[in-house]
Amino acid sequence: MEVVMVQICVGLLKKIMVLMLVLKLQEANLKQLRRDILKSLMQICMFLLLLLLLNIWVVQKLISSLEEVIHLITNFVLLMEDFLMHPKVVTIFVQFSIVWDLMMKKL
Numbered sequence: 001m002e003v004v005m006v007q008i009c010v011g012l013l014k015k016i017m018v019l020m021l022v023l024k025l026q027e028a029n030l031k032q033l034r035r036d037i038l039k040s041l042m043q044i045c046m047f048l049l050l051l052l053l054l055n056i057w058v059v060q061k062l063i064s065s066l067e068e069v070i071h072l073i074t075n076f077v078l079l080m081e082d083f084l085m086h087p088k089v090v091t092i093f094v095q096f097s098i099v100w101d102l103m104m105k106k107l
Contacts, residue, residue: 008047016040 016037083089 012040012044012047016044
């Protein structure tokens with residue numbers, strides 16, 4: 001999508017350059033060429049403004065999504081911390097590690 005946007009901008013800039021070249025070669029239609037140049041400049045400005053607003057909206061959505069993900073991860077970590085520090089869980093882990101060590105020694 002970004003490539004298409006860049007191609008559109010480049011196309012509009014080429015149009016302006018051609019119009020300016022024609023302006024230098026033919027000064028007879030000066031008013032019409034000025035209108036065409038101003039119209040092209042307005043199209044570029046509107047396109048860049050739209051692109052800027054779209055990027056701001058996308059960035060805001062990404063930031064809000066990241067905030068939600070960070071919040072979920074934080075809650076999960078706190079929950080796991082509470083779970084892992086519970087005395088029964090600690091004794092189960094200790095017992096499991098003792099049994100595991102004994103099994104490894106027998107192998």
